[in-house]
Amino acid sequence: MSEIYYDKDADLSIIQGKKVAVIGYGSQGHAHAQNLRDSGVEVVIGLKEGSKSKAKAEEAGFTVLSTAEASAWADVIVILAPDQVQRHLFAADVLPNLAEGKALVFGHGFNIRFGYIQAPEGIDVVMVAPKGPGHTVRREYEAGRGVPVIVAVEKDASGQAWPLTLSYAKAIGGLRAAGIKTTFTEETETDLFGEQAVLCGGASQLIQYGFEVLTEAGYQPQVAYFEVLHELKLIVDLMWEGGIAKQRWSVSDTAEYGDYVSGPRVIDPHVKENMKAVLADIQSGAFAERFIKDQDAGAPEFLALRKKGEEHPIEATGRELRKLFAWNASTDDDYVDGEAAR
Secondary structure (H helix, E strand, O other), rough: OOOOHHHOOOOOOHOOOOOOEOOOOOOOHHHHHHHHHHHHOOOEEEEOOOOHHHHHHHHHHEEEHHHHHHHHOOOEEOOOOHHHHHHHHHHHEEEOOOOOOOEEOOOHHHHHOOOOOOOOOEEEEEEEEEEEHHHHHHHHOOOOOOOOOEEEEEOOOHHHHHHHHHHHHHHHOHHOOOEOOOOOOHHHHHHHHHHHHHHHHHHHHHHHHHHHHHHHOOHHHHHHHHHHHHHHHHHHHHHHHHHHHHHHHHOOOHHHHHHHHHHHHOOHHHHHHHHHHHHHHHHHHHHHHHHHHHHOOOOOOHHHHHHHHHHHHHHHHHHHHHOOOHHHOOOOOOOEEEEEEO
């Protein structure tokens, strides 16, 4: 049975009594920082020299320091930089400025789980991970609601790491919804598995294969796009609202029957075995090692795979079709010539 926390279980004054440095001002960073500030917490932003996020953070009214200066100033250091950057940033700027009694907060357990970051003695290491993108975390907070969070303590050096974790989770609005107790290991391994096997890797590959099967059989790419990608949102929204059962209840009897008899033909037991192999690579650290080695080398495999994906015919078809969607006209504004504006 999961252990779940709510606002009533947390003392907001704990984090209000701390100086908090949020390292990174991207999707999660801006949301954590603004929600903390609105909850009465003293916050500064730590960024590397030349960061494009500096202007945004200053425009939002934050003091921006170097990562090292922010780490030296803070009692609580929140590391929200990309996974592949964190260990370098930690070694160069955070570690030299840690002192006993300080706390490290992570939004994802990758670097702790796989040993790329090892905190010295006397430092609390905790995690507060919202189960939603940063803009949703911020929007829900402003609306008086919250996005659920999962919370974990890896090192409780002070003996007060759990109260601090729950106070932080309350300050960003997470405990308005719920905080589910987990571990760094469980969060990291399930997060990576979900991304690779279902949410990103699994769904993307399924869509591309579906598009290829239809177009190779002579059907129009525009029609294929609608059937295997565009309408997927309708199905996922129904699942999100009420589970797979609601989706099946909502579609036609023909679609529901096809779900039962053809789904297991496509996603057969071999797929489950392949998923187990993916999970094994995550658990062993093999995936993390492959990712970090590639990133350290300048990401040649990553960039080649990105380019290959962007050149798939479904992308060109989609860009043309989305121009016809009056309700969706700005979807590609941040996506130019197949390359995301990052």
